[in-house]
Amino acid sequence: MHKIFAYLKKRIAIITALFVMFAMAFVLDSPQNIYEGYLEILQSPGVLISDYLYIAGLGATLFNVASIMLINIVMLEVLRLKMTGPIFAGLLTIAGFSFFGKNIFNTIPIYIGIYLYARMQNLEFKSFIIVVLFSTGISPIVSFLIFGTGWSYAASIPAGILVGMLTGFILPAFSAHTIRFHKGYNLYNIGFAMGVLSMLYTAILGMVFGFELEPFRSDETSEAFHNELLFLTLVLSAIFIAWGFIANTQVLKKYPKLLKSTGRLVSDFVRDHGMDIAMINVGVMGIISALFVVALNIDISGAVMGGILTVMGFGAFGKHPKNAVPVMLGAAFWYGILYMTNDGDVGVGIAIAVLFVTAVAPIAGRFGVFLGIFAGFIHVMLLPLTLQFQGGFDLYNNGFAAGFVAAILVPIFEALRKNNGEEAEGV
Template sequence: MPEPERRDIEIKIGRLGNLEILLILPSIMLIMAFLLDSPSDVLHGLYKMIISPDVLLTDYLEIGGIGATFFNASILAFTNIFIIYKLKLKVNGALIAAIFTIIGFSFLGKNIFNVWPMYLGGYLYVKYQKIEFKNILVIIMFSTALAPVTSELAFGLNTSLWISLPVGIIFGIFCGFIITPLSSHMNRLHDGYNLYNIGFTAGLLGTLINSLLKSFGVNIKQQQILSTEYDLILKLFLTGFFIIIIIVGFIINRKSFKGYTKILNFSGRLVSDYTQLVGYGLTFVNMGIMGLVSMFYVIALNVTFNGPIVGAIFTIVGFAAFGKHPRNTIPIMIGVLICGFVTIFDTQSTIVIMAGLFGTTLAPLAGKYGIFVGLMAGFIHLTMVMNIGIIHGGINLYNNGFSGGLVAAILFPLLNSIKKGD
């Protein structure tokens, strides 16, 4: 195929085709929601999810059931894809990562009520700064890491809803308003070696909010609510989708996997947008492969699939368009496992499995400095993430992004200085 013609196809895909491709997952989930549960069960489960505490770890599959969880995820995905469409944004790696992260965390903390105050806060920010909302959309989508702030204050203050509901919404708006200017400065601390930069920012902001609330006698209790009954359904669902996305990528890439190994040569450091670097077809192939790699990691450890694990897998899949690939993520996963085996942590616990999956936020370190550094980063990350949640009380859903930011901020300058010394 001539180069100009191939470019025309890529442009068309970028403007519209990828939006249609992104609709595949929420469409499947919406259909499955009503195949697996009745409409009344879906609505009742959704209500339970909205009013429940959403701090880490809250598995919506256990709170509301699989139908309500799938419905919640599909509605959030459809709404955000519609916003992208209305703003006439070209689908890129960052937007793909944001969409899949929202879908993932729709299984463990984000719902159709608690995310929107952040969007309103972002809207007020762009009006104040006199800029366009599309310039900060990705940041605002990721800022929903702090969605539990809204839920916790709206429904967890043990006071009248006439008081608590506005308080929760106002705090959410506040988070959405200030997170954009904060995030741009936080990236400098880790120099792009932590892919979940907003998670790092949200961790600091969540620590501030948690400290303020404690000062007024409001103590947020962390929890661990996990499901066990949907293991087989989730495995079949995920496997089927990842195979579909690989086939889609294969077709877009002119029915070939040619060029895929090029992805493995990128460090993944921010900003590594694979849709621009290797094209949409190979990006989708990488997403599907990373989904299967993540599943194998969990299955190999004989761990039951639940909401948080599904959330972690979808997040990896999203960031497989924006920095992650097998070469720079597997060392991190193995490093976490090694740490689990030689320390007091249970390698089969959900929180350790999540650390192995979400810990791939540090993939750029392995991509830049090699396998040994990746192993070391994963090892350190687990020790950090297992102890850091207490300071923000679980209201930052991207706890691993917070931990990863700190690990990267420590390791990157040391590694850089050693390299220069050589």
């Protein structure tokens, strides 16, 4: 009993967040609706953008989010891993994308693939935990092969599971390689790696099997739960901020040092600055996300909520107000132009980009506000093209785009800087 209380105390913020989501599911929806909606989620092809709020309603979606988080928290406990910045970011990213594309069914084969790779490398599975937590961004390939191809289950289930396992097997080595492409200035590096794999899968499915992904891609989302999700965002932000202050009443003294970090991979704020200030930063990033959403008149769909949770998660792993706000302003500028020229009809892809653009936050962290705004602006320009490239199996399309943005801009910005290596002392 003592051990259980000690554990709950240690993980109080994340456990409370989990409890809030389970509770909201059952308060806002009936068990029957949750059950039926959850079955719909499990059978959805999951290709971008499969908004589970639109497909299954709020109760089933929150149940999906909370159950996937629970499984991953149990996995972390079994592996006896400490809560570091990357792990926290991975958990909240999983939660975010469980609003649009991830479910228990399509994530497991990818985990098995990574496990087999670890065995082959003679390394512990837990040493791949960062890849494990972010790997499921490509889980729609599993769902698509099983439920979207029209093949009989005798063929489609083994195909989906095998391709999922193969993807998991490839991803650790490949994502370690792609990090060099953008030199760590794309926080969604695994999203970039998965975008390349998704491009390959899209090409094979199109050229060999004649599948067109266009009919499966959708921008139909549900904004019916805007108020509930805005409330959830503020409650979660408050939980993390409160946790920081409860842990250390003088916690804000640590904030200036954290804000000096460029955020470039691998910036673990939990380890570098402490769990208390990292949680404050997570909450602050949640509030900033909510402010952008409200200021730009964006209605919160499953995809937008995914963006908010991801931004919050990376509040422990590279993002902070000083490096995130400039790139968000760059994206918001383009959003505003589209909003005015299209009578308010911007599209969910650009709306979520205002949040996911923070993948390139380290560019602002290193090169300053103005070049950060410019990077954010370039990022949203590139997004529609990268979705066409990768087809939609990579849920982290913004990570795919951010890889190119960083790879193009960072060498140029570096060349323009005269005082290379002499900049701010960083962490």
